[in-house]
Amino acid sequence: MDLNNWKDEELTYSGKRNKEFILKGKEIHDNLMEISKDPLKYNTELLMKLLEDNKDTEYGKKYDFANIKSIKEYQEKVPITIYDDYAEYIYRMTEKNEKNLITSYEVNHYAKSSGTMGNPKRIPVSNLSQQNFAKYVAYRSYIMYKELGAKWINTPVLNLIEVSMSKLKNGANYGSISGKIIQEYGDKLPEIMTSPVEAIMPQIETDTRYLHARFALTQKISYVFTSFVSLFLESVRYITANWELLVEDIEKGTINDSIKMSEDVRKNLLKKIKPMPERAKQIRKIFEETDDKLIVPKLWPELCCISGVGTGGFANYLDKIKEFAGDDFNFYLTGLTASEGSFSVPFELNNGEAMLIPDSMFYEFLPLNFESYDEICTIDELEVGKKYEIVTTNLSGFYRYRMKDIIKVIGKKNETPIIEFLYRLDQCLSLTGEKINEDHLRKTVYTTEEELGFNLIDFSVYADSDSSPMKYVFLLEIESLPEEINLDLIKETINKNFAIAEPLLGYKIEKGILNKADVKLLQAETYLLYKDLRVAKGTSSAQVKPPRMIRDDLTKRFFLVLLDEELNQ
Numbered sequence: 001m002d003l004n005n006w007k008d009e010e011l012t013y014s015g016k017r018n019k020e021f022i023l024k025g026k027e028i029h030d031n032l033m034e035i036s037k038d039p040l041k042y043n044t045e046l047l048m049k050l051l052e053d054n055k056d057t058e059y060g061k062k063y064d065f066a067n068i069k070s071i072k073e074y075q076e077k078v079p080i081t082i083y084d085d086y087a088e089y090i091y092r093m094t095e096k097n098e099k100n101l102i103t104s105y106e107v108n109h110y111a112k113s114s115g116t117m118g119n120p121k122r123i124p125v126s127n128l129s130q131q132n133f134a135k136y137v138a139y140r141s142y143i144m145y146k147e148l149g150a151k152w153i154n155t156p157v158l159n160l161i162e163v164s165m166s167k168l169k170n171g172a173n174y175g176s177i178s179g180k181i182i183q184e185y186g187d188k189l190p191e192i193m194t195s196p197v198e199a200i201m202p203q204i205e206t207d208t209r210y211l212h213a214r215f216a217l218t219q220k221i222s223y224v225f226t227s228f229v230s231l232f233l234e235s236v237r238y239i240t241a242n243w244e245l246l247v248e249d250i251e252k253g254t255i256n257d258s259i260k261m262s263e264d265v266r267k268n269l270l271k272k273i274k275p276m277p278e279r280a281k282q283i284r285k286i287f288e289e290t291d292d293k294l295i296v297p298k299l300w301p302e303l304c305c306i307s308g309v310g311t312g313g314f315a316n317y318l319d320k321i322k323e324f325a326g327d328d329f330n331f332y333l334t335g336l337t338a339s340e341g342s343f344s345v346p347f348e349l350n351n352g353e354a355m356l357i358p359d360s361m362f363y364e365f366l367p368l369n370f371e372s373y374d375e376i377c378t379i380d381e382l383e384v385g386k387k388y389e390i391v392t393t394n395l396s397g398f399y400r401y402r403m404k405d406i407i408k409v410i411g412k413k414n415e416t417p418i419i420e421f422l423y424r425l426d427q428c429l430s431l432t433g434e435k436i437n438e439d440h441l442r443k444t445v446y447t448t449e450e451e452l453g454f455n456l457i458d459f460s461v462y463a464d465s466d467s468s469p470m471k472y473v474f475l476l477e478i479e480s481l482p483e484e485i486n487l488d489l490i491k492e493t494i495n496k497n498f499a500i501a502e503p504l505l506g507y508k509i510e511k512g513i514l515n516k517a518d519v520k521l522l523q524a525e526t527y528l529l530y531k532d533l534r535v536a537k538g539t540s541s542a543q544v545k546p547p548r549m550i551r552d553d554l555t556k557r558f559f560l561v562l563l564d565e566e567l568n569q
Helices: 013-035 039-053 058-062 071-077 087-095 127-148 177-183 186-192 208-217 230-252 263-270 277-289 316-325 438-452 487-501 503-510 526-536 553-561
Strands: 107-112 122-126 173-175 223-228 305-309 330-333 344-346 354-356 362-367 387-393 401-413 416-424 455-464 471-480 518-521
Touching: 013 039, 013 127, 013 186, 039 071, 039 362, 087 107, 087 122, 107 127, 107 177, 122 127, 127 177, 127 305, 127 330, 127 344, 173 177, 208 230, 223 230, 230 277, 230 305, 230 316, 316 438, 416 438, 438 455, 438 471, 438 487, 471 487, 487 503, 487 518, 526 553
Parallel strands: 107 173, 223 305, 305 330, 471 518
Antiparallel strands: 107 122, 344 354, 354 416, 362 387, 387 401, 401 416, 455 471
16 A cells, blocks of 8 residues: 555554654665665765764863874774773763863663673663654664555564663763663653553563563554564464463453562552453454465465565574464565664665765774784775674764674665675673684584474573583584484584584594584473573563674573483483
């Protein structure tokens, strides 16, 4: 349906908001396509603006921003940096409320890093950077409209991103940037999203999986918005496993006593719900009469798209979602986005390729395994097929900042590089000098899953330096293991594929320098429990990623306690 066919009086609040986003998103899309024809020009213009705007900051004076007139001069005067180079500035900003230190732009939000190790960082997110994030929310709306029409705009979204926000000493917000955007909708949230505020901004003890599922089942949904597409898969699996409980509550207008939440939250929620026997009857019939997994189009016939990260370590979830949603289901696969800014966006649905955004930040790139910073290159010098580490000068006061994100250039859109995220440089395992990254592990495990035909929930790996010879240990949670597949066969296949993914590893195992990789199977719902515990400690559920590489003893002990003794015999 054409957008022009929707009259404002026919639109809900959500519809009016989406229509506005689509119109704004078209301008952003058209501008991006134009600047993509000469990315270096616009990237250089942005750098010069950032230097001019920040020349009177403490950092700008230290490195003479006022007299830098070219990229070459910038590279000569300003050093490559890491987070620790800004830690003292950020302390003064957050604890002493000092301004104009690293940026002249207003900063009222600090993002928690989403890493699985150590203490979370405080990443400044300027108001200018927040506006840039918001731009690409509108951009996404236009891409969806361009390919799906306007049929989705007048219904609320199933939002699976939860907000965990606190205040710093200087009064700024501290939490995920996605949570900050959601929080700004305030009392309009019920008109935009299916989930109640008690699920979107939950108390720690609240069972949000139940709430997202229960409220979604009672409403029409056209699209899903989430941080990682795996969260939708988790939600659908939850519904499949607990549909009888959910149906009973929907039928009676109740919340089962087994669902965890405070009494105050329960009372507030019970005021918002009412018995829906007809809807309960529909859902019960769907599950009783459906022989396969294809329940999504039956539960929500209008649901047509999911927006979230579905590339890199999350690409394997797309086919698993299609088992529930059908092969024609659509994905807006979010490009590379981090607390430091929006790096890339897709240019169409169902395509994991994403193009760099020339006017989002100033980019530099270090070739993988570089020997000198002299090898650094700009956006116009990237070569298709090669791997690089991103170095960013962003809109929030980071200059020539090493992201530690490794990307591969896989093509070009006009003259702008198309990239795919591979892994984090600082997240590798090594026992005897080899560097095992997440890309090696994903290829190993996902190829094994495909070859043996089991359904993997998730996996982790740790380096066992106490064994002799030393070895890598794979921890797998498997939903369904075919009868003909046993642990020995999984180990054999894992080792074959591990050696293919990293030939140096295969050589070392062959020579006896390393032992063959071991495999241990985990109990059901191990990764759900891991997520729940992280959330209970204050991490936003939208930021909890599976710990693909385990480096600390506490996390390793958690998983080893949850081994499935029967399957590991």
